[in-house]
Amino acid sequence: MNITPYTDSNRSSLAERYRLEDSQVRELFGSHPAEGRAWENRAAYLDETAGGRADLRRVAEAVRAYHRKLPSSAETEISLEKLEREGALVVVGGQQAGLFGGALLIYYKALSVIQAAREAERRLSRPVVPVFWIAGEDHDFEEANHVNVQSPGGEVRRVRIERPDGPRLAVSRTPLSAEQWSSALQELAAQLPDTEFKPQVLDRLQSHVADAPSLSLAFARLLADWFGKQGLLLLDADDPNLRALEGPMFRELILRSDELEASLKDGEARVLSQGFRLQAETAPGSANLFLHHEQGRLLLHKDDGRFVDRRGVVSHSRVEMLDLTTHRPDLLSTNALTRPLMQDYLLPVLATVLGPAEIAYWAILGPAFREFGMEIPIVLPRQSYTYIEPAVASLLDKYSLTVRQAIEDWETLRGEWLGKQDEWNLEEQFRQVKEQFQALYEPVMKTVSGLQPGLAQLASGNRDRILEQIAYLESRSADAIAKRHESSLRQWDRIRQSLSPLAKPQERVYGTVHFWNRYGPGWLTLWHDVPFEAVGGHRLVGGWQKFN
Numbered sequence: 001m002n003i004t005p006y007t008d009s010n011r012s013s014l015a016e017r018y019r020l021e022d023s024q025v026r027e028l029f030g031s032h033p034a035e036g037r038a039w040e041n042r043a044a045y046l047d048e049t050a051g052g053r054a055d056l057r058r059v060a061e062a063v064r065a066y067h068r069k070l071p072s073s074a075e076t077e078i079s080l081e082k083l084e085r086e087g088a089l090v091v092v093g094g095q096q097a098g099l100f101g102g103a104l105l106i107y108y109k110a111l112s113v114i115q116a117a118r119e120a121e122r123r124l125s126r127p128v129v130p131v132f133w134i135a136g137e138d139h140d141f142e143e144a145n146h147v148n149v150q151s152p153g154g155e156v157r158r159v160r161i162e163r164p165d166g167p168r169l170a171v172s173r174t175p176l177s178a179e180q181w182s183s184a185l186q187e188l189a190a191q192l193p194d195t196e197f198k199p200q201v202l203d204r205l206q207s208h209v210a211d212a213p214s215l216s217l218a219f220a221r222l223l224a225d226w227f228g229k230q231g232l233l234l235l236d237a238d239d240p241n242l243r244a245l246e247g248p249m250f251r252e253l254i255l256r257s258d259e260l261e262a263s264l265k266d267g268e269a270r271v272l273s274q275g276f277r278l279q280a281e282t283a284p285g286s287a288n289l290f291l292h293h294e295q296g297r298l299l300l301h302k303d304d305g306r307f308v309d310r311r312g313v314v315s316h317s318r319v320e321m322l323d324l325t326t327h328r329p330d331l332l333s334t335n336a337l338t339r340p341l342m343q344d345y346l347l348p349v350l351a352t353v354l355g356p357a358e359i360a361y362w363a364i365l366g367p368a369f370r371e372f373g374m375e376i377p378i379v380l381p382r383q384s385y386t387y388i389e390p391a392v393a394s395l396l397d398k399y400s401l402t403v404r405q406a407i408e409d410w411e412t413l414r415g416e417w418l419g420k421q422d423e424w425n426l427e428e429q430f431r432q433v434k435e436q437f438q439a440l441y442e443p444v445m446k447t448v449s450g451l452q453p454g455l456a457q458l459a460s461g462n463r464d465r466i467l468e469q470i471a472y473l474e475s476r477s478a479d480a481i482a483k484r485h486e487s488s489l490r491q492w493d494r495i496r497q498s499l500s501p502l503a504k505p506q507e508r509v510y511g512t513v514h515f516w517n518r519y520g521p522g523w524l525t526l527w528h529d530v531p532f533e534a535v536g537g538h539r540l541v542g543g544w545q546k547f548n
Contacts, residue, residue, distance in 0.1 A: 006404070029363065033379070046089060071224045073229050091130055093132055096140070102147055103148070104515075107512040107524075108384065113132055113353050115532035141163040149510065154494060164177075172239075176215060205222070243332070254289070256372070264364060264365075291307075337365065396495065
């Protein structure tokens, strides 16, 4: 196994400066995973404040009930038992669901949660459970409804499942039919290359969607399949059993909505004062809560003492909102800025695994955590990778390319390589021809222009048409050279499509299912041996020749 750091070219981003332990940025979060006593201090804080959180035994019961819908394993049962113990801590990370597992970065985030929990348990000598929450309460179905794979021809293909007609409900509340799942699986089967592993992959996916589950539940089943033996626990942020425990925190968010808004603005000012842009600016008057309604998941705002949505569908007094926290907490939902507060109320969060964009918006949350008598947990940057396929590694050697060159300067280097294959020096020949033609034609243009003024325009147009024909011949000649080296150019394209598909990071484009299909289940388990780095950073991983 070869593992090489890949330095982020954007070292000025907030997330990267946090990762590199910039002292000013660290102040926005209050701690850093590289600090010597950060883990022990956070654990002690959680012990002292246990009475201010939800009853962990009841939380564990809700998680256990959710897991009855998922593939089971002995290791999952061990994690559930740990969660029920007094003094248990968790490392948590989460993501919107993704069709058939979604993008690679989701796999890497779950892996990061597991590795961090294992390291923290070793360090603290007490139970630390890995927990992955699914943002099932989110209503942006288009963020969750697709996965990208590489087709047999090498192109990036998107497989998707369409949102049913009707209101934009939470993803976990959006019903999908057996026909929709069947169609999505057929499309995936058509786009995936044929491999020895493909029948097993498709059969396993079919087993998770046979009862036409929601997108969130199908996603949870697949993660449980992949990570159950690593002891990963899963929960859905929209699980009604969890919502039943969140009423007291919803009550505080409603009662102190104005203070919450002010604290978020304070946090924004602190981020802006350090010269960073805001990842997402809060809207004036926002209640930072949603309401689940038959007309969809509605974002609430404050208007003259009432909680309303922009379309005027609902209008609730504060008393009515508080009544919901007692009798119908399942109708309430957090947003991206209040979910971290709810997460900390619900679970004893030792550390949270976040991607770069999440780190950027969590940077404003310090004052909000303090407003509610909390402290931001240790923020762990998600482990980030580019996988170097064996065949691609061989092509890099063949063309004397580094991975960085292939990712950052592919187009230029490809052009230079193709130019070197021009044994006839056609570019120079055509340049000389064009120069010589214009030199010979210039006196003719002057002569005919003197004979009759109208001939000047005719001569100029004639010259341009001849130059266009020369350029056309040059283009066809270049195409002929490319045709002679078509096989090699496909290899160049293979490098690009693997390492930087669509000119984007590999982990943000391809789904884990693409590599699962290509290399089998052994490829998934090999990631468990990649060393954990508490401060994250992007790494290149390759050197795996065998996957079983």
